[in-house]
Amino acid sequence: MRDCRFDVDRVPELLERVERQDDPEAWEELGWRLVLEHDLVSPASFAALPHLVHLAPRSAQARGLAGKVLERAAGRHGCDGLLANCADAIKEFREVLDEHLRSRPADYLVSFRALLAAEEEYHWANTLEGFTDDIIGVDCPHCGLPVTIVIGGFGCYSEARDGGEEIRRDLRPAVAEELTGTGRWMHQITVRDGQEVLANGIAYLFGKAECPCCASVFSVADEYTSANRPVMR
Known part of the structure; x- marks a missing residue:
C-alpha cells in the first residue's frame, strides 16, 4: 500500500527497524511517510496502525x-475500509492509552x-493545545458575530470587535457536577x-x-462542536 510519498516498500522496512530497536531516524522518516503536511494520510497509514498499537505500550x-x-481519520482519505479493519486495534489502543495516562506521563497531552x-x-x-493560551473561534x-474564545494563563474570556473597539467578557466555567457527556468524561x-x-x-471549554x-x-x-465536528460517512 502506498504511503504519503507514494512508495510501497519503505513503511514495512521502517516498522521492522523500529520494532528491532528504537531508531530515531526510522521514526522520523516513518512520521512523514504516514502523516503528511496539510493533515494528509494514506492507505499505508491505516495499514501500519495495528503495528504502531503493538508498540504503543513501550x-x-x-x-x-x-x-x-487517528486524529486525521475523519478526513477525506478514501480509506474507510482500511480504517474499519482497524477497529480491534483502535479498541486496544484506547485501553493502552487509558492505562498510560493513569501513570501521569510526560507525554500526557499527546496521549x-x-x-x-x-x-x-x-x-x-485536533483542538486542545494544553490551555496555556488556547484560542478557538465560534459564532x-x-x-x-465572530467571537474569539481564549482559555489560558493570560485569562479566560470571550472577545469580539465592536467597530474598532475590542470588547472582552469573562467566561463562566462549568461546575463539575453539572458536566455531561463528552465534557464530563474529559x-x-x-x-x-x-x-x-x-x-x-x-x-x-464546556462552560458558558x-x-x-x-x-x-x-x-x-x-x-464549536456544531461548526467543527466532522460528519462521519
Whole structure:
C-alpha cells in the first residue's frame, strides 16, 4: 500500500527497524511517510496502525504517531475500509492509552489527544493545545458575530470587535457536577490523573460565554462542536 510519498516498500522496512530497536531516524522518516503536511494520510497509514498499537505500550513515538493518524481519520482519505479493519486495534489502543495516562506521563497531552481521537472525538483531538493560551473561534448563535474564545494563563474570556473597539467578557466555567457527556468524561479523566491545568481548561471549554456585543450567553462547546465536528460517512 502506498504511503504519503507514494512508495510501497519503505513503511514495512521502517516498522521492522523500529520494532528491532528504537531508531530515531526510522521514526522520523516513518512520521512523514504516514502523516503528511496539510493533515494528509494514506492507505499505508491505516495499514501500519495495528503495528504502531503493538508498540504503543513501550514507545512514546508509537503512541504519538498512532494518535496523529487517528486524529486525521475523519478526513477525506478514501480509506474507510482500511480504517474499519482497524477497529480491534483502535479498541486496544484506547485501553493502552487509558492505562498510560493513569501513570501521569510526560507525554500526557499527546496521549490524551490520541485517546480523544480513538474515541472519535476528532474535533477536540485536533483542538486542545494544553490551555496555556488556547484560542478557538465560534459564532454567536444569536447575533452571528465572530467571537474569539481564549482559555489560558493570560485569562479566560470571550472577545469580539465592536467597530474598532475590542470588547472582552469573562467566561463562566462549568461546575463539575453539572458536566455531561463528552465534557464530563474529559474532565473526569484529567481530574483522575491530577492534570489540574487541563481539568480547569475543560471546565471553561464546556462552560458558558457571553457575546461581547449582544450580551447573549451560550455554550462554548456546543457552538464549536456544531461548526467543527466532522460528519462521519
